[in-house]
Amino acid sequence: MEASRPLDALNKARNKKVIVELKNNKQFVGTLISFDIHINTVLDDAEERIDGEVKRKLGTIFIRGDTITIINTV
Amino acid sequence: MEASRPLDALNKARNKKVIVELKNNKQFVGTLISFDIHINTVLDDAEERIDGEVKRKLGTIFIRGDTITIINTV
Amino acid sequence: MEASRPLDALNKARNKKVIVELKNNKQFVGTLISFDIHINTVLDDAEERIDGEVKRKLGTIFIRGDTITIINTV
Amino acid sequence: MEASRPLDALNKARNKKVIVELKNNKQFVGTLISFDIHINTVLDDAEERIDGEVKRKLGTIFIRGDTITIINTV
Amino acid sequence: MEASRPLDALNKARNKKVIVELKNNKQFVGTLISFDIHINTVLDDAEERIDGEVKRKLGTIFIRGDTITIINTV
Amino acid sequence: MEASRPLDALNKARNKKVIVELKNNKQFVGTLISFDIHINTVLDDAEERIDGEVKRKLGTIFIRGDTITIINTV
Amino acid sequence: MEASRPLDALNKARNKKVIVELKNNKQFVGTLISFDIHINTVLDDAEERIDGEVKRKLGTIFIRGDTITIINTV
Numbered sequence: 001m002e003a004s005r006p007l008d009a010l011n012k013a014r015n016k017k018v019i020v021e022l023k024n025n026k027q028f029v030g031t032l033i034s035f036d037i038h039i040n041t042v043l044d045d046a047e048e049r050i051d052g053e054v055k056r057k058l059g060t061i062f063i064r065g066d067t068i069t070i071i072n073t074v
Numbered sequence: 075m076e077a078s079r080p081l082d083a084l085n086k087a088r089n090k091k092v093i094v095e096l097k098n099n100k101q102f103v104g105t106l107i108s109f110d111i112h113i114n115t116v117l118d119d120a121e122e123r124i125d126g127e128v129k130r131k132l133g134t135i136f137i138r139g140d141t142i143t144i145i146n147t148v
Numbered sequence: 149m150e151a152s153r154p155l156d157a158l159n160k161a162r163n164k165k166v167i168v169e170l171k172n173n174k175q176f177v178g179t180l181i182s183f184d185i186h187i188n189t190v191l192d193d194a195e196e197r198i199d200g201e202v203k204r205k206l207g208t209i210f211i212r213g214d215t216i217t218i219i220n221t222v
Numbered sequence: 223m224e225a226s227r228p229l230d231a232l233n234k235a236r237n238k239k240v241i242v243e244l245k246n247n248k249q250f251v252g253t254l255i256s257f258d259i260h261i262n263t264v265l266d267d268a269e270e271r272i273d274g275e276v277k278r279k280l281g282t283i284f285i286r287g288d289t290i291t292i293i294n295t296v
Numbered sequence: 297m298e299a300s301r302p303l304d305a306l307n308k309a310r311n312k313k314v315i316v317e318l319k320n321n322k323q324f325v326g327t328l329i330s331f332d333i334h335i336n337t338v339l340d341d342a343e344e345r346i347d348g349e350v351k352r353k354l355g356t357i358f359i360r361g362d363t364i365t366i367i368n369t370v
Numbered sequence: 371m372e373a374s375r376p377l378d379a380l381n382k383a384r385n386k387k388v389i390v391e392l393k394n395n396k397q398f399v400g401t402l403i404s405f406d407i408h409i410n411t412v413l414d415d416a417e418e419r420i421d422g423e424v425k426r427k428l429g430t431i432f433i434r435g436d437t438i439t440i441i442n443t444v
Numbered sequence: 445m446e447a448s449r450p451l452d453a454l455n456k457a458r459n460k461k462v463i464v465e466l467k468n469n470k471q472f473v474g475t476l477i478s479f480d481i482h483i484n485t486v487l488d489d490a491e492e493r494i495d496g497e498v499k500r501k502l503g504t505i506f507i508r509g510d511t512i513t514i515i516n517t518v
Binding site for chain 2: 151152153154155156157158171173187213214216217218219220221222
Binding site for chain 1: 142143144147
């Protein structure tokens with residue numbers, strides 16, 4: 001079996017719900033539509049959350065990869 | 075169907091209204107004119123907003139890509 | 149019509165007055181003389197402004213691109 | 223004997239428990255599934271910990287490499 | 297006439313007095329001896345200044361380009 | 371005699387005790403096992419120290435190069 | 445006469461005493477042994493100084509280039 005790569009985990013999460021956390025501690029929840037090698041990421045039906053509470057509904061958002069700390073597949 | 079890429083979402087938003095948020099928490103609203111692979115972005119009829127209030131009207135602005143956190147298509 | 153690119157907006161602003169804002173929140177107003185792909189930028193007749201007030205007159209300044217957040221064509 | 227390289231140490235830790243610490247001081251514990259040359263890292267059965275206490279259970283997480291300070295094989 | 301480039305302005309300032317400002321707000325005044333595409337810069341007869349006052353005399357200094365915000369030709 | 375290069379100093383320190391200091395001011399002491407051109411570094415028998423006191427014993431750690439300020443060969 | 449380059453100034457300082465200042469405001473004094481294009485730098489007989497006072501004697505240190513602001517040849 002060949003070793004898996006980190007982007008494989010993101011590929012499996014396409015069209016599923018993910019939580020994206022940013023360096024500024026903002027947290028976005030939405031459906032993972034796409035990502036690239038810079039980890040630039042597009043979420044659909046995105047919501048910004050603070051302490052688990054929905055702060056605002058955002059529709060489609062593009063997140064610049066270098067601002068991301070973790071992506072949690074849920 | 076081939077997998078979509080993050081810049082596809084920005085391409086769809088050309089000539090439409092977007093909200094761009096920066097690492098310094100500033101927020102700019104305007105019409106998306108252009109972007110490149112660094113996510114350098116040009117907005118027309120741009121306004122800076124704070125807590126949803128228009129702070130200043132700016133006309134055309136060039137935003138350096140590495141300062142952007144998210145682009146919200148609205 | 150082919151899609152425009154972000155540097156096109158800066159090209160149009162050559163020899164015109166622009167406002168350049170930096171990551172450290174400093175603001176410089178001057179005539180846009182030149183820029184490159186890193187967004188290194190040269191302004192002539194430059195002034196540093198704070199809250200719209202001229203803080204100091206600077207003549208010609210070279211601004212390192214990675215310190216810039218937005219360039220506002222006025 | 224040829225000199226070892228840093229990624230060799232991560233290779234040995236595959237499928238084992240590791241602790242990943244981030245620049246924002248967050249700490250994640252989990253099974254190391256994969257990593258790449260940017261040190262983008264995927265953990266399974268991941269938990270966020272604060273002062274040794276489990277703060278939240280996260281399942282599978284992708285951690286962007288540039289946010290990582292150290293990876294401790296345990 | 298072909299468009300000028302930002303490094304042209306620095307070339308004109310060689311062997312002349314310039315003020316270099318850093319991201320940490322330090323300010324160095326000296327004779328511009330050399331620079332490269334990263335904006336690594338060497339000043340001769342350099343002085344560090346705070347609020348226009350000479351804080352210390354430094355002789356020749358090498359300034360790493362990525363720490364520079366602006367270079368003011370005077 | 372040809373000029374030495376910075377990585378030569380790290381090569382000499384292989385299998386010896388070094389102190390690695392990070393941008394977040396953390397300090398790790400251990401045996402230098404390996405490093406690469408990004409200064410990604412692996413230490414064995416590593417300890418985190420604060421003001422010369424051992425804070426925790428860590429075994430083998432991978433340190434991402436871009437978080438390092440200095441490596442002191444002792 | 446061809447224009448000099450910034451690394452020429454560092455070359456002249458080899459085997460001489462230099463002061464290296466970091467982005468975290470730490471200051472190291474020592475003999476410049478080597479440097480590379482990233483400005484990774486090795487000092488021998490290095491001392492950390494605070495306000496001109498020796499804080500600790502360090503022997504040989506490797507300083508990661510991207511943490512350096514200025515190198516002062518003395």
